[in-house]
Amino acid sequence: xxxxxxxxxxxxxxxxxxxxxxxxxxxxxxxxxxxxxxxxxxxxxxxxxxxxxxxxxxxxxxxxxxxxxxxxxxxxxxxxxxxxxxxxxxxxxxxxxxxxxxxxxxxxxxxxxxxxxxxxxxxxxxxxxxxxxxxxxxxx
Numbered sequence: 001x002x003x004x005x006x007x008x009x010x011x012x013x014x015x016x017x018x019x020x021x022x023x024x025x026x027x028x029x030x031x032x033x034x035x036x037x038x039x040x041x042x043x044x045x046x047x048x049x050x051x052x053x054x055x056x057x058x059x060x061x062x063x064x065x066x067x068x069x070x071x072x073x074x075x076x077x078x079x080x081x082x083x084x085x086x087x088x089x090x091x092x093x094x095x096x097x098x099x100x101x102x103x104x105x106x107x108x109x110x111x112x113x114x115x116x117x118x119x120x121x122x123x124x125x126x127x128x129x130x131x132x133x134x135x136x137x138x139x140x
Contacts, residue, residue, distance in 0.1 A: 024050075037049075037059070041059065041060060042060070068133065071133060075126065075130060078126065079126075082119070082123060085119065089112075089116070092112065093109065093112070096108050096109060096112075
């Protein structure tokens with residue numbers, strides 16, 4: 001008498017497994033068309049793509065603009081640096097007041113204020129460029 005172990009490991013069984021298989025033959029032209037549509041859809045599985053097309057699910061084309069992705073990555077990197085400057089701003093002011101005389105600290109604070117103004121204008125330009133990028137390149 002053999003006893004079956006119910007939990008031997010492995011992948012859990014599906015409630016409704018896909019066990020029906022259908023074969024489809026395509027000529028070279030049809031196969032090239034099928035493969036181009038499958039690549040444009042962005043679906044990783046060919047069988048899921050075929051089932052979606054058979055049952056009338058919407059056909060989506062996924063396009064990735066590498067320049068927009070690179071722009072967003074650089075913008076994120078720049079914004080992280082901008083935040084690091086903002087976080088350290090109070091520490092710099094406190095260090096100026098504690099380590100220098102009042103007159104020298106005010107001179108350094110004036111220079112710091114000019115640099116901060118330039119940085120804020122640069123940040124405004126980045127925001128304007130980002131909004132322009134959204135309007136021109138990103139889908140609506």
